[in-house]
Amino acid sequence: MINGEKILNQPIRWAMIGGGRGSQIGYIHRCAALRDSNFQLVAGAFDIDPERGRDFGVNIGVDPERCYKDYKTMFEEEAKREDGIQAVDVATPNGTHYEITKAALEAGLHVICEKPLCFETSQAEELEALAKEKNRIVGVTYGYTGHQMVQQAREMVKRGDLGKIRIIQMQFAHGGCNVATEADSAAQKWRTDPKVAGPSFILGDVGTHALYLGELICPDQEIESLLCTKQNFVEGRQLEDNAFVLLNYKDGAKGTLWASGVNCGSMHGQKIRVIGEKASIEWWNERPNQLRYEVQGQPACVMERGTDYLYDEALADDRIGGGHVEGLFESWANLYRRFALAMDACDRGDEEFLKDFWYPSVHDGAQGVKFVNKCVESADEGSVWVEY
Numbered sequence: 001m002i003n004g005e006k007i008l009n010q011p012i013r014w015a016m017i018g019g020g021r022g023s024q025i026g027y028i029h030r031c032a033a034l035r036d037s038n039f040q041l042v043a044g045a046f047d048i049d050p051e052r053g054r055d056f057g058v059n060i061g062v063d064p065e066r067c068y069k070d071y072k073t074m075f076e077e078e079a080k081r082e083d084g085i086q087a088v089d090v091a092t093p094n095g096t097h098y099e100i101t102k103a104a105l106e107a108g109l110h111v112i113c114e115k116p117l118c119f120e121t122s123q124a125e126e127l128e129a130l131a132k133e134k135n136r137i138v139g140v141t142y143g144y145t146g147h148q149m150v151q152q153a154r155e156m157v158k159r160g161d162l163g164k165i166r167i168i169q170m171q172f173a174h175g176g177c178n179v180a181t182e183a184d185s186a187a188q189k190w191r192t193d194p195k196v197a198g199p200s201f202i203l204g205d206v207g208t209h210a211l212y213l214g215e216l217i218c219p220d221q222e223i224e225s226l227l228c229t230k231q232n233f234v235e236g237r238q239l240e241d242n243a244f245v246l247l248n249y250k251d252g253a254k255g256t257l258w259a260s261g262v263n264c265g266s267m268h269g270q271k272i273r274v275i276g277e278k279a280s281i282e283w284w285n286e287r288p289n290q291l292r293y294e295v296q297g298q299p300a301c302v303m304e305r306g307t308d309y310l311y312d313e314a315l316a317d318d319r320i321g322g323g324h325v326e327g328l329f330e331s332w333a334n335l336y337r338r339f340a341l342a343m344d345a346c347d348r349g350d351e352e353f354l355k356d357f358w359y360p361s362v363h364d365g366a367q368g369v370k371f372v373n374k375c376v377e378s379a380d381e382g383s384v385w386v387e388y
């Protein structure tokens with residue numbers, strides 16, 4: 001159980017890039033990072049508008065001298081300080097992730113980067129190699145994977161409770177973009193602009209979350225080939241707002257992934273169903289405290305978070321005991337705890353710890369980039385099967 005006790009001798013000195021006033025995702029990064037005192041927010045380049053960024057930073061308690069006009073200045077100035085930053089968060093629009101993450105690694109910093117890590121598979125490979133060369137951790141905020149019941153699902157698959165895996169059904173299909181929301185929302189505008197969002201809208205924006213959920217719960221399933229069909233239902237939209245993907249896994253299992261912004265009436269619609277030869281499990285992020293477990297020939301069962309019958313690995317991520325409701329903030333906090341432990345182990349050179357410790361890593365981020373590119377390739381060639 002997590003109860004906020006100190007796990008590191010000193011909190012990691014941490015800065016944010018982006019995540020400023022009015023941003024969608026900055027607040028949850030801060031709530032998650034600061035929850036267990038593993039990180040301390042000491043600096044930032046919070047906004048594309050330097051004045052607004054400074055004002056925001058001061059408002060949330062950051063030293064005015066350490067609210068920088070841009071990330072380059074921040075890296076330069078912080079490097080001169082004895083108490084300079086050790087890790088940085090990249091919470092800016094997609095088109096900036098590659099250059100900022102690269103610059104941060106070159107400055108010797110650990111990085112927590114928003115998804116997608118970058119646009120091109122070659123860039124992702126470069127970042128993965130650079131992180132290795134610089135011996136730095138790059139975590140990617142696939143923020144739904146810190147939920148306890150996801151950990152329980154992973155353990156059930158690992159222990160063979162479902163039998164051999166046959167089918168993985170993944171979806172992240174919401175209805176929030178069923179009309180041209182980009183017309184009056186800056187955050188939606190960049191998401192559908194290929195120059196900022198990259199080669200895809202909905203696959204990169206939400207499909208990668210669903211993919212990583214599948215990868216985390218079923219780590220032994222390697223994609224062999226995929227076929228994708230994608231559409232843009234909203235007139236004038238440059239990138240797809242709906243996509244279906246079929247997946248062949250190397251051991252014969254099959255998968256489907258549906259990413260959508262036009263699933264009217266659905267809030268998030270992120271679900272995963274893993275079907276084995278004996279039983280299935282199903283998890284839905286709008287009911288994150290429950291996991292359905294259905295054994296063929298028996299009544300279906302709903303497992304609850306924080307209960308004694310869960311595996312130890314899931315209970316270890318519990319914060320308030322069963323019955324109370326935990327949600328996205330706890331999931332993110334659990335991930336940030338993992339990022340802190342990984343950074344600390346890296347700094348101490350503890351390879352042994354890192355060997356079996358999972359967190360959404362630069363490799364996982366790179367897999368998301370590869371997935372998006374392969375989907376686009378398949379769809380653009382007329383929805384053909386492409387080798388993975």
Ligand SMILES: NC(=O)c1ccc[n+]([C@@H]2O[C@H](COP(=O)([O-])OP(=O)(O)OC[C@H]3O[C@@H](n4cnc5c(N)ncnc54)[C@H](O)[C@@H]3O)[C@@H](O)[C@H]2O)c1
Nearest residue numbers: 018019020023024025046047048091092093094114141187
């Ligand atoms: N992990 C998740 O669940 C999740 C959810 C939402 C968004 N995201 C990702 O988070 C990122 C940000 O998304 P958002 O919805 O918060 O976007 P947003 O448009 O709401 O906010 C972006 C913020 O970054 C700032 N910014 C832009 N360029 C900058 C630069 N060069 N330097 C400093 N600050 C800069 C903006 O001023 C703003 O504060 C995206 O990559 C998005 O895909 C992830």
